[in-house]
Amino acid sequence: MDERARRALLAVVRGADPEEVGTEVPDLDVLTLDEPARTFVLRLEVEAADRTGAGTAASDLARRAFAAAGYAADEVGVGTPAVTGIDVG
Numbered sequence: 001m002d003e004r005a006r007r008a009l010l011a012v013v014r015g016a017d018p019e020e021v022g023t024e025v026p027d028l029d030v031l032t033l034d035e036p037a038r039t040f041v042l043r044l045e046v047e048a049a050d051r052t053g054a055g056t057a058a059s060d061l062a063r064r065a066f067a068a069a070g071y072a073a074d075e076v077g078v079g080t081p082a083v084t085g086i087d088v089g
Contacts, residue, residue, distance in 0.1 A: 059078050062078050
């Protein structure tokens with residue numbers, strides 16, 4: 001993944017809220033690539049009513065982000081997301 005593609009992908013996952021665009025959690029990479037193994041980890045924050053909805057929203061967002069980075073749908077396999085935190089309220 002070249003730098004242009006990485007920037008395009010990150011622009012999608014960082015959202016459009018003017019207060020949040022470009023912000024990152026310190027010491028947490030949003031995107032980790034293991035290009036030799038052809039795998040990735042994408043850390044996302046989504047809003048959903050439940051864990052199932054969060055997984056669906058995360059998968060959809062990941063697909064949109066990779067599409068914005070120039071990857072065709074059949075080039076990026078999005079596995080089952082791991083929902084690791086739920087903020088209630």
